[in-house]
Structures are given as C-alpha cells and as structure tokens.
Amino acid sequence: MIRRLGRMRWVVFFACAAMLVAVSAAIAYRLVFDREVDALRNDGDQRLAMYAGALARDVAQYVYLPRAVSLDPRVTALFDAPRDRQRLRAVDDYLPLLNHAVGTLDVYLIDPSGRVMASSNWRQSDSFVGRDLSYRTYVRDARAGQVAEFYGVGTTHNDPGFYLSTAVERDGRRLGVVAVKLSLDQLARSWSHAESPALLADENGVIVLSSVESWKYATLAPLGAALRARLDQTQQYNRRPLPPLGLITRTILDANTRIVELHADVREVATGFATSGLFLTKTRAIRSGPWHLTVFYDLTPSRNLARTSAALAAAGTALLIAAVLLWLARRRAGRARLRNVWLSQNNARLVEEIRERREAERHLKSAQDELIQASKLAVIGQMAAGIAHEINQPLAALGTLSDNAREFLQRGDLTTAQGNLERISRLVLRLGAITGQLRSFARRSGDETGLIDLVQPVEQVLALLEQRLRKAGAQLERRPPPEPVCAHINALRLEQVLINLIGNALDACEAGGGAAQIVISWWQEDGRVRLTVADNGPGLSADAIAHLFEPFHSGKPHGLGLGLAISAGIVRDFGGNLSAGNRPQGGAEFLLDLPAQPGGPHDHESD
Numbered sequence: 001m002i003r004r005l006g007r008m009r010w011v012v013f014f015a016c017a018a019m020l021v022a023v024s025a026a027i028a029y030r031l032v033f034d035r036e037v038d039a040l041r042n043d044g045d046q047r048l049a050m051y052a053g054a055l056a057r058d059v060a061q062y063v064y065l066p067r068a069v070s071l072d073p074r075v076t077a078l079f080d081a082p083r084d085r086q087r088l089r090a091v092d093d094y095l096p097l098l099n100h101a102v103g104t105l106d107v108y109l110i111d112p113s114g115r116v117m118a119s120s121n122w123r124q125s126d127s128f129v130g131r132d133l134s135y136r137t138y139v140r141d142a143r144a145g146q147v148a149e150f151y152g153v154g155t156t157h158n159d160p161g162f163y164l165s166t167a168v169e170r171d172g173r174r175l176g177v178v179a180v181k182l183s184l185d186q187l188a189r190s191w192s193h194a195e196s197p198a199l200l201a202d203e204n205g206v207i208v209l210s211s212v213e214s215w216k217y218a219t220l221a222p223l224g225a226a227l228r229a230r231l232d233q234t235q236q237y238n239r240r241p242l243p244p245l246g247l248i249t250r251t252i253l254d255a256n257t258r259i260v261e262l263h264a265d266v267r268e269v270a271t272g273f274a275t276s277g278l279f280l281t282k283t284r285a286i287r288s289g290p291w292h293l294t295v296f297y298d299l300t301p302s303r304n305l306a307r308t309s310a311a312l313a314a315a316g317t318a319l320l321i322a323a324v325l326l327w328l329a330r331r332r333a334g335r336a337r338l339r340n341v342w343l344s345q346n347n348a349r350l351v352e353e354i355r356e357r358r359e360a361e362r363h364l365k366s367a368q369d370e371l372i373q374a375s376k377l378a379v380i381g382q383m384a385a386g387i388a389h390e391i392n393q394p395l396a397a398l399g400t401l402s403d404n405a406r407e408f409l410q411r412g413d414l415t416t417a418q419g420n421l422e423r424i425s426r427l428v429l430r431l432g433a434i435t436g437q438l439r440s441f442a443r444r445s446g447d448e449t450g451l452i453d454l455v456q457p458v459e460q461v462l463a464l465l466e467q468r469l470r471k472a473g474a475q476l477e478r479r480p481p482p483e484p485v486c487a488h489i490n491a492l493r494l495e496q497v498l499i500n501l502i503g504n505a506l507d508a509c510e511a512g513g514g515a516a517q518i519v520i521s522w523w524q525e526d527g528r529v530r531l532t533v534a535d536n537g538p539g540l541s542a543d544a545i546a547h548l549f550e551p552f553h554s555g556k557p558h559g560l561g562l563g564l565a566i567s568a569g570i571v572r573d574f575g576g577n578l579s580a581g582n583r584p585q586g587g588a589e590f591l592l593d594l595p596a597q598p599g600g601p602h603d604h605e606s607d
Contacts, residue, residue, distance in 0.1 A: 021317045028313030029306045036302035037280060041257055044282030044295050051191070051198060051293050052286045055184070059149075059162065062104065062182055066147055066166040069098070069107060070178045078109065079168050079175040082117055095120040105161055110177040114139055117176065133179075136163075137234055142177045144169040151202050153217075153238035154181070160208065184209055196297050203290030204231065206242055218245040247281075256283045259299070278303070449574065451486040451597075452494070454522045454531060460491075461498040472506055474516035485522055487529040487594040489574050497567040497578075501533040501590050504563065508537030508588065517587075529596050534589040539582040548580055 069075055074094050078087045091109065099107045099120035106128065108119035114134025121127050133139050138150035142165040150163040161181040168175045184200075191198045191211035200209035204227065205220045217240045223231075231237060251259040261277045280297040402424060408417035462469070462476070469476055487494075502518060509516035514536065522531040540548070549568040564578075571578040576594040583589050 017318075017321045020321065021314045024317040025310040025314040029310035032309040033302055033306035036305060037253070037259075037299075040280050040297045040302070041253075041282060044257075044280070044297065045284075047196070047198070047295050048282060048284040048293050051295075052284055055200070055286060055293075058184065059182070062102070062164060062180060063147055065102060065104070065107075065180050066164050066178045067145070069180070070166055070168045075109065075178065076168070078118065082111060082176075088118060091118045092122050096123070105159070105181040105183050107178075107180050110139055110179060112174050112176055135234060137236070138163040138165040138179060139177055141165075142167040142179075150236075151208050152234075152236040153240065155235055155238055158238055160184075196295050198293065198295045201292045201294065204236075206237060207245065215245060217241075218243055220245060220247060250278065257281070258283075449488055449490045452489050452491045453484045453486050454529070455480060455484065457489075457491045457494045457498060458520060458522070461495050461502065464495075465499065465502060468503075468506065469518075472510065472516055474506060474509070474518055477517070477519045479519060479521035481523045485524045485529055486596065487531075487574075488597055489594060493570045493573075497570050497592070498533070500563040500567050505533060505535035505537065505588070509535055512536075512538045524596060527596055529594040531592040531594065532589055534583055534587060536587040539586060540580060540588050545580060549578070 072094070074087070074090045078084070078091045081087055095107050095109075095118060099105075104120075106120050108121075108128050109117050110133060111117045114132055114136075116128040116131050116133060119128040122129050136150070136152070138148050138152075141148045141150075144167045146166060148163075148165045150165070151160070152163060153160045162184050163179055163181055165177055165179040167177050191209075197211050197215070199207045199211070199215055201220055202208050204223070207215050207218050207220070210216050217237060219242050222244045223242060228242075231242070232239060246262060248261040249258050250261055253259065258281050260279055260281050262279060278299040280299055280302075281294055282297075283292050283294045285292055402420075405417045405420040405424070408414075408420065458478070458480075462478075502520075505518050506516055509518075517536040519534045520532070521534075522529065524530075549564050551565040568578045571592055571594070574594055576592060578590065578592055580588060580590045
C-alpha cells in the first residue's frame, strides 16, 4: 500500500511537471506570437498609409483634368456645333497631344446620347469614336462642376482603368460629357517590390489591383445574385467571372485586423507563401470609404519563432524542474543520513518504551479486571439481604422436615418419611441454584467470547435480581424476538453490564418516587444485535448525557461513577457500542449494539 502511494505521488508529480512544461511553452508561444503580430500590425499601418498616400497622389493630379478640358474653347466650340468638321479636327488634334502630355490612357468627349464624338485614340482602328457608352455609370452620373469617379474594365480594349468624368451644360441643357481614363497599374507595380502581398478592393469587394496578378478580379467574399446582375448590366468588369478569393477568417483582432487562411489554390500563386496557410491582414478604407487597401503578412516566420521560443521555454522549465529534483534528492539524502542517526540513537529508547507500554497495558488490564470484580462484589453485597431472606425460608423448612422425617421413621411411617426426604432434596437443589448463581457471578470472568443466545444472560441476571425487583415492586417486561438471537460476547461480562443497567433503572425509578416499570428488548438487524433497557424514571439531563460514560461522574449521591464507564468498556471489548437517551413517553433508554459474528465492522481483538 505504501509503495503504491509512493508510485502514485511520483505519477502526480510528473503529471504536474509535464503540465508546468506545457503551460510555460504555451505562455512563451503566446507572448512571442502576440509580440510578432503587434509588430506586423504596426508595420501594416505604416505600409497602408504609404500606399494610400501614393494612390491619393496618383488620382489627385488628374482629378481636375476633366473640368479643365471642358473649359477649353475648342471643346466648348465642338459641343456647341457637334457636326462642324473644322471644330472636330481642332479637337482631334488637341486630345492626342493632351493625352500624351499628361500621361493618361485616353481622353474623350461624349454627346448627350452617350456616343463618343471625339477621342484621343481616334487614329487607332479600335477607336472609341462612335461607341455607345450610355450604359456606363461614369457617363450617367456625370454632373456639371463635379468630377465623377469610376473603376471599370474597358469594353473596347479590355483594359482596366480609373475613370474621371464631368458634364458640360449650358442654360440647363446637357451638351455632353468629358471623360478621362487613368491607369493604376503603376501603383500595383510598386507593390510588387514589397515582401508582403497587397490588394485594392472597390466598393463591390472586387480586387481591382494586386501585387499578385492572379488575385485581380477575384472577390473578397462571394457576390450576391442581385449584385452580379447589376454588374453584368453595367459591364463594369466586362463580364469577368469574379470568383471568390477563398479567404477564411480565423481570428478577428479588431475591426481592421484579422488572421485569415487562404485557400490552397490561392496560396500556391503567392510566391514565398505556399508553405503557410495563415496570414495577418491589415485593412484601411480609402476614397471616402467604399474602397479598401489590404496588406497580407505571412505568419510562418512568426509562428516558427514562437514555436522556437516555446521549445526553449519548455526546455528551460524542464531543466529547472530537473535542478529542483536534484536539489531535493540531495536534501533528501542528507535528511536520510540524519534520520538514520536519529533512528539509531532512538531505537533502544523505542524498544524500552514498547516494553514499558506493554507492562502498563498489562497492569491496566489487571486493574480493570480488579475493578470489575470489585463492582461484582458490591452488587453481591447489595443483594445479600434479599438472598439471606431467600435462603432462610428453605433452611427453616429443612429443619422442620428433617425433624418430622426422624419422627415418622421412629413410628414406622416410611411413606410419609420418604415424602419429607424428597421435599428436603428439592429445597437443597433450590439452595444450590441460589448459591450457584452467586458463585458463578462472583468468579472472575475470562476474555473468551463466543456466540451466546441473549436469553441466557438476560434470564441469569433477572434470577439474581429477583429479590430486589420483587422488593421494589417493579413491573418487568421481557420482549424477546420470535427466533433466538445470538451475539458474539462473553456471557459473564454481559451479565455485569445488564445488572448495572437494570440496577441504575431501579435507582432512577425509586428516586422519581413512582413504581418502577422496566422493559428489556432484544432483536437482530442489519447483521447486528441490539438490546435495550428502558425505564419510566425521570430520564437523563443534557449534562448527564454529555458525561454519562466518563469515569467518576455519577448522578447518585453516594455513587463512584464507575459502573457505566466499566460497562461501556466491556461493550467496546465486544466490538460493540453502548449509548443512552430519553424515551418520547418519558424515562431513559440504554442501547447495546453488539456484533452478531466475530470480525464485524465494530469488532476488536480482546486485550
């Protein structure tokens, strides 16, 4: 059992040590990973600010170009007379020069019906001239004195561009629209030199610029059916399929920062990111909100660094635990040496103490036996007067019968003399039974126990106390069970307990001034034997119950207070228990809980 407990203690220790190593590794991983993520977030803020500034500068230098073109006299003259060929030639000469000078993709004029009337690419075979662009948002939304912005893919060349447009009106009448097409590819090319991918998504969640070419015209989230229908109608992306990018959000750190996982097909496209599925994304709104810039940071280096830190922390914790174990082992060895010295010094004294204790136990047992014997003799002394009265009557009868028998023999009346002798024999047997009971009760009882039918000790005690019960006028009621009940006891010792309990009951009833009523019951229950002695006396006070079985505590004026203490000790030697309480109808009740078989739950070895 001790070895098993020792092994269990080591199992618990190593389990706790393993848990401590795991916790230290987890804390180290979390601290390093969070630190790396914070650094990437700060870098992302700076990178987004730089990208947003570059985009704003690229667009800002052209934002007023449509209005400036609309104010050119050649343009206004053409809008006044769209069919004038001389004015058209003047505009055709002007627009290519302007487009080349400012670095735009195209500059063109649109009539009120939505058809292109002049364009900087009019010399090319796929010129915009004559094309109907009325379905384009930047044409419909153009207003005089304002510049409309729009991103879309051209339906002529299939080239993406950023469109700026303004309307030309006079006297409330719409004369046409001036449109300028810009390229944002220069911004994307600058992103390609960065270590982390970046993308620009428009108000529809469509990626319009990206340092990863294959990400362009993918969507950050699947598009709804209504939105797809509208985009097909406006041909904003020239009917491109617009598949989802495949982002899976794993953790939301704040409104603009997330940890996401990319779909495997998408990961393979991003060079240098194929080995990791997790990215930190940082997003910033631009162009007054609808457009968003997003940068991606591969978390593989951060995770590897965090794993390395976790491994180092686990190894350090394990080394620390090993050092503690080594220190404890050395300390334990030192303590073991001291303990061996202490044991060797105290071994002889311990042996002597054991011998002295055994001697004391022997003296204590002897004193207890003497005390029990003295108690028995005291009881016999109390019963002496009644027993003397009980013996005197048979003795007087013996004298009379013996004289009569002698007289009848002299007369020759043998029949009468024989009858007297038979009566003398019966009286002698009665006297022998009385003295035998006294002699049996007075002799010292041994420690032997066995299965005894409780009827035997109960009847023996009642026979001894018959005179006292009769003299006190007590009503005695036996309540035996229908079947014999045997307890594992010493009969003579149990008789001592019963005499003490019944005598106390008689004393209590006499002190109460009423006629004594004593009930003795016994039965078997749950593998135990119970015996109760109840009376109709005044009962027990709370103080008496608290100290009832303590030596030298007595409720009688001249009592020694040893009877119940001795009785409780005898019952404990049987492996039982003696308790007391008050009955609901009045009076006290003592309960003996005895073992029905040896080795029961309350059984103890006799000393």
